[in-house]
Amino acid sequence: MPGLEIRGLSHSFGPQTVVEDLSFSLPQGEVGCLLGPSGCGKTTVLSMVGGLLLPAAGTIDHSFRHPVFVFQDPCLLPWRDARDNIAFGLKAMGVGRRQRLERADRLMEIVGLASDDGAKFPHELSGGMRQRVALARALAVEPDLLLLDEPFSALDVGLRRQMQSLVRRLIAERNLTALLVTHDLAEAVRLADRILVLSPSPGRVAARHHIPEPFVQRDDGFVHCMVNRLLADPATAQALAVELS
Incomplete structure (x- = not known):
């Protein structure tokens, strides 16, 4: 299957393990999201996918020739x-x-x-x-691969929504694949086709979610309902407890 395939990914900074035994797939043309509390290794994973860091263990396979941050x-x-x-x-x-x-x-x-x-x-x-x-x-x-490291978090609500819509439209028009890092569950639901919830450090897979609805159908009501549905999953709620408390 063309796209991104990660198997058994781990990384440490000195004695501290920040990502441990992470595995997931992202098909070409979809938007994936790494979601989790601060310090769970989201940006570290993104950096390894983009070639800025070498994994201590595991493999990263993809068919993309031009990844861009x-x-x-x-x-x-x-x-x-x-x-x-x-x-x-x-x-x-x-x-x-x-x-x-x-x-x-x-x-x-x-x-x-x-x-x-x-x-x-x-x-x-x-x-x-x-x-x-x-x-x-x-x-x-x-x-052909966009690596998005919380690119909207510094914007106010109105601008954030505009930029989210713009990025999602461009991804669809150009048939791009994207991997988004965020700690915002609502943003993940609004933008991503696949959500990988990471546990607090070291980052491990706590839960996986698939959002099949087209982006144009994800209005505020849909996002609100889906966020509540995902938080009803005990593994997701526990992993995000640091951010929700």
């Missing part, structure tokens, strides 16, 4: 304007400047930025605009 902090270069930040990855790929900027302009329109915004530097952009630039930069290199 989108972080909570947009990590924009402060000395480059928005257009050049979006095009930055293309420069490393050897794409000519004219083509880089043309693609950046197309992506600004796709993520809801005005043409005038392209000439603004990061300090001149709002938090939501900076996150749109970060998303456009990720899309510029034509990824």
Whole structure:
């Protein structure tokens, strides 16, 4: 099956084991979510999937050629304007400047930025605009796997909802696969097809959930009901008790 396959994944930082014997699958074209309390190893798993860390044990197999991260902090270069930040990855790929900027302009329109915004530097952009630039930069290199490390958590509720809808729409339009890290159960229900609940450190699989409903059907009422249904599962409720208390 094409997609992501993780078997027996473990990792430690010094004497502390942060992830232990983790196994899960994510089919191509779906959105997976690593959900759990702070410190349970969610970002560590994401870093191993993206090649930033080597696992101490276990295997990571996938068919993706261009995994790209989108972080909570947009990590924009402060000395480059928005257009050049979006095009930055293309420069490393050897794409000519004219083509880089043309693609950046197309992506600004796709993520809801005005043409005038392209000439603004990061300090001149709002938090939501900076996150749109970060998303456009990720899309510029034509990824097939998005690794999303709490990219919406620093936004207010209205902007968070807008960005969630934008990302989900782009994933569908481009047939991308995504792995999202969050500690927010409602966000997991709203965005993910598959949810892997991790126990407090060391992170182990506490529960697995599949959300088959299409994204367009996941209104506030659906999310509320599904959150309550998942919390009725004792393993899920226990794993998330640190965040819910």
